[in-house]
Amino acid sequence: VKIMLEISKNSKLPDIALDPINVEVSALDSVLVLPPIGKLVMGKPISMQGQSLTKNYDSLTDIAKDILMPELKSLLRSKDRFLNSSTYLAKLSGVYQACGDTALATVYASKAKEINSSPVFLQRLGDTFLKANNPKEALNIFSDLRTKGYIDSHLRLAEFAINNQNFTEATKLVDEALSLDNLDWKVRLLAGTLALTRKEFEQAIRHYRIAIESKPNSSVLRLNIAISHYLLGHPKKALREAQKAVAVSPLNLNALIFLADIVLKESGKSETKNLSTLQRHLESYFLLMPIDKGLISRLADVYLSQGKINEGIELLDKNKDQINDPVIWNNLGVFWSSKKNELAVKYYQQSIENVGGIKHASLNRGSSFATLNLVNLLMNNKKYIQAEAILKTFVQNTVNTEYLEDEVLCKVPVAMLRAYVHLDKVMEAVNLAENLLKNPDLHILGRLDFLAALTTYHSFVTLKHNLSVEFAREAVNLAMEFKSEVPFDVINLAKNNLACALLESGSIDEARQLIEQLQVNSKNSEYIYATKGLYSLHTGHIDRAKGFFQQAISLAENEKKDAIRLKMNFELGKFCYINLDYQHAKFHFKKVVDAKNVRDGWSFKELQIKSIEILNEMQLKNITKH
């Protein structure tokens, strides 16, 4: 049974747009910014955020300064008495620093260092210079301290190197620090993050694990481990760690975003427990924290995944005017699409209008999704010509695909494929698929989509089974190569497609091996049972085949039930026909022809055409009476 792979796991649902948010990997005071999850494995460069030591102080609220000001006065009252105490001067410097007076902070840190030249006060002076935006002086001090084997100076110097993108020097410094104290959590944190930049994910995890011994409740460390696991292709482990990161610090926005993305994209929307926990976390966050655009989209997606349409509409409606961007309008359209099509169309159009119309829609993620969703909505209502026209305008005006999200990039052609097929432009659709496969920018999931489409096309339309096997095999190889980015069920679907293609091309043994493998990996998948049914037919066991097919139907969701039933009847009809049981053959083929509610796509349409042809042939030859 070939089920055309589609990028969206629930093809019926439109796509909710999530603002792509970078994942921050923390390393001391620096933050490494990784691209959004969907892009992680595409090997895009990891960018580095600037020195954040000063950022910390910038974020010090006025309230905090108000609280510290009396403390400053209190210290100043004792100035004459403690002017020769290095600790007093260092404390005074610290309070001045926190209250925003970097000049006086530097003066008192210098005085402290004059009285006491121990590394502690030197390091303090270096830090003060750094915060006073005098990196040159700071660098001199840290370099001096490095020779004295003071670990904190190694870390500061490593941060300098990181900010200058000199990872080799940073690694050298961290190695030196490790040789001085290999259990220091700060050193391990930085070492882990540097390993991450070198894509040595396992090594990164090892460093973080040692650091976590000293800081067991660190949300930052947990998140860094989660990110490393994700990059290593272990989404389940990543999910577990991200859950811990959020549990220990529910207001850690970065961890929440990562957890939401991983739950929504990786763990499968069917895992209701994860979804409801995530929902609780997100709702708690909004109880206390200001509105965050990215998180609102994610909470909306959580509602959508659980079918909580009213809650989703309420959330988006409440925040739509304040946020007022294409993403939120698209998302509102998505929610209304399951209730009132007119309102959905209105919101999609509002999203597109928000960026200046369809010609500019590709410049924004929200409006791109809105275009796509609008087109799919039109096609669901059989308005293919209108849909094709919108898509063409959209594609023609997409000058630079760099700004277009991968997901959109591969979904637009899928929609075009669908429109073409329905407008009886099958050859154009195939050409489109073949051309797009040559596009190096195409996202891996889009590539798999088109390979599946071509497999289906050759299997059902041209009947060139060798070509069908070739495309299916390419899809499996590709899915395995990028397995960290391809969801597990999609990999299994690709393998399943190959098994079917192999059966049809007569390579029964290879197909059997693949089926055995699939049986272990996806026990409760309707596809594997359907494929086993097909295998049983190819090995001559019709009753066993019927059993498997029935099991597949019972496991499948509504629409898929019809599709599998149709395929079962066609294959049983074929089997009976070959085995000269014309009466049963006619019975099964007639069921194929009479089937209603069959999903879109050429494969099932083709099955119906072929069934009609065989029935006609049988009628012509008048062989049904045998």
Added chain:
Amino acid sequence: MSNRLTLINNLSGVVLDGQFKNITIVNCDPITGKSKADNGMLSLVFRAEDIDSGTFVAIKFFDPDWFDPTNLRQNLFIRESELLQKLRNKNRCLQLTQEVRQYPLIVTNPTNGQTLTLNTLYMIMEWIEDDILDYFLNQDQFDAITKLKVFRLTALSIFSLHAERIYHRDVKRDNFRKAIRNNSDYVIAIDLGTAVSIDAQPNSNQSIYANPLGAGAFAPLEAHCGLGGIRKLGVSGDVYALGSMLHDLFNIDLFHVRLFNEVNFLKIFAAFKGQMLIEMQKNPSEEDILKIWHKNLKLIQYESFPLNIEGSGNTIPNAIKNNLNQLFNDLINLDYRKRLVKSDVFLHKIDGIIRILSSAKLEDKRIQERLKLKQQKEQRAKLTQDRLDEYLNRQQG
């Protein structure tokens, strides 16, 4: 001239109540009358000599410049005296010498030039000279055991207030004095202006507690979020301040400077404060406030406290790092319900830490002595050898 300056001038060179002479103002400038304290003054503190005993006393006057139409502040002043009366003969507590009296202050009305008499309240208490600032601001001059012992006494002075069902509400390093009583060292908490009895009726106007009553830098999260008036939380608030003092004994950065640089803490701080201020506007009951607060605390139940006592350049000996950090975390827990409020448990912990340190010190001493003995032995052996060599050389020669 302000009433405050009139009072300062009036008291200069006089003998108050026929018993107290050499009266000098302590907490404000005698020329300008400007406060030396962090915030608005409630009282003027004078130092004076008791003619009978020759000892010094502190005379505390209710600030005559306070505009106090409802007598709220004056009542607080009287409350302080009442609390001090409860603490009479408690070694660890400040001792009241004389209860509240009235001083007839004659001032001129600037609008019409007429004179009027203000009956200004005052009370007299013992004067304790030595503060404990050195341990915090010149900390490297003291070893860890000395600092821990001072901290132990400091904490005990607060716990002894708690034992009398009083909480201080302005625990900070400036508000403690060192004293010797009955040949024993004591640390005494002073300035009970913000102190209150745990059993006292709470103020019906919760809005005055939007910010902490005492020093904000030493106040816990809940006091910043408008819960400072809830009696139930008072004891744990004092304990939190003690935790921050413990931190400052061993670090070159002040506790709150480190704390307010923690982005995660600031986030929680801003979120909780914002939310509670909105809730307070609804004028909720104490029970409702606590309900909301507990809900917040549940949200951060696994949040480790943002700080470890081991700040950069700390001077905590290795032997006690873990135990001290544990004690520190017990004192400054974000959840007020989890703070260490029981004095016996506190004593058990701090004495344990001091014992570890003493043993380590003793062991160090033993090692040094053994080393010294070994060196002496080697020296003696060398001397004997030298003598023997000399003798043999002589024999050969």
